[in-house]
Amino acid sequence: MFSVAALGILVSMALAMARALVGPSVYDRILAVNAFGTKTVLIIAVLGFMTGRPDFLDIALVYALINFIGTIAVLKFVRYGDLGWPRRLEDREKP
Amino acid sequence: MFHHLNRWLFYFGVWLLLSGYLHDPLLLGFGILSCTLCAIVAWRMDVLDPEKEPLRLRLMSLQAFLYWPWLLWQIVKSNIDVARIILDPKLPISPTMISVRPIQRTDLGRVIYANSITLTPGTVTTDLRGDTLDVHALTQSAADDVLAGDMGRRVAQMEQRS
Amino acid sequence: MTLALDLLSWLALLGGLFFLAVGGIGLLRLPDFYTRLHAAGITDTLGAGLILLGLCFQGGWTQITIKLILILVFLWFTSPTATHALARAALADPENSPPMFHKKD
Structure with a gap:
């Protein structure tokens, strides 16, 4: 059962990877990599069940969070060219 | 403290x-x-929770318990709709941009509304600033659903019963 | 009992795989960046949800299920935020904002 699921997820990962390779704009690529990351979370969880080691779920949990932060970080890097302060920090009023 | x-x-x-x-x-x-x-x-x-009010009071109300299952049902329905559109050989899409005015008063209510719109496939919130909410919809009927404002009313209700 | 759980688990896993595949096909088939966002939405909501539900049936009432539900909650909270950030960044890009597809009629 789990090997079927893993194979299916791998196929759809290949579809997302194709879009990441073809994608005309950089945003298409980021979107595809984000979807790829979601599927990576799923395949880590399925692999944990396949090998009978549920500890893999912790890794999947962390990957789900890192995937989100990674997407935002890449987006910010593409948009502003660095990962430092937000551009509008100076006009945010101090509490 | x-x-x-x-x-x-x-x-x-x-x-x-x-x-x-x-x-x-x-x-x-x-x-x-x-x-x-x-x-x-x-x-x-010191960046968390600038609203200074605990989140869970509002998320645990009766309205909220009614809202999350309803949202789940909407997600399932629109997933099936979008899947049918994608698998249709003619690809019957009609992308539109619309802007709506959120009727929620608090930031949290607006964020829940915008996130619910994005979470439902077929509609994506592209901008939320001031009093307008820009939504990109895959089909005209999905855009009409957002304009009808059923989801917005439910979120606003959840906000009032806090 | 085990048979029924296995059956439910198969159903959920196959449904999830179907939606993941539809999301992937949509990612390739749809004409512009903004419509592809919707295809990625399918993958993130029902595709991931059904796969994790199918695993929940196998996990039973243990800590495994708690972790699976927590993964699902994180995915469902973060994916709209990431999608929104992507859409907004693409629209606000001054130099090379991806073109928007309009239906010709």
Whole structure:
């Protein structure tokens, strides 16, 4: 059962990877990599069940969070060219 | 102070839930230590929760209990719709941009509304600033659903019953 | 009992795989960036949800299920935020904002 699921997820990962390779704009690529990351979370969880080691779920949990932060970080890097302060920090009023 | 204690209790609850170490005093001590460290870091950063009102009061109301299953049902329905559109050989899409005016009063209500719109496939919130909410819809009928404002009314109701 | 759980688990896993595949096909088939966002939405909501539900049936009432539900909650909270950030960044890009597809009629 789990090997079927893993194979299916791998196929759809290949579809997302194709879009990441073809994608005309950089945003298409980021979107595809984000979807790829979601599927990576799923395949880590399925692999944990396949090998009978549920500890893999912790890794999947962390990957789900890192995937989100990674997407935002890449987006910010593409948009502003660095990962430092937000551009509008100076006009945010101090509490 | 009460806020920070609350946050610490939340962290520790999550730690216990995820680790499941209930009987080993050494590991429990490590858990308490790391939760305290996280609470201190959150306090030093001072960026969390500028609204100064606890989140859970509003998320635990009766309206909220009615809202989440309803949202789940909407997600399932629109997933099936979008899947049918994608698998249709003619690809019957008609992308549109619309802007709506959110009727929620608080920031949290607006964020829940915008996130619900994005979570439902077929509609994506592209901008939320001031009093307008820009939505990109895959089909005209999905855009009409957002314009009808059923979801917005439900979120606003959840907000009032707090 | 085990048979029924296995059956439910198969159903959920196959449904999830179907939606993941539809999301992937949509990612390739749809004409512009903004419509592809909707295809990625399918993958993130029902595709991931059904796969994790199918695993929940196998996990039973243990800590495994708690973790699976927590993964699902994180995915469902973060994916709209990431999608929104992507859409907004693409629209606000001054130099090379991806073109928007309009239906010709």
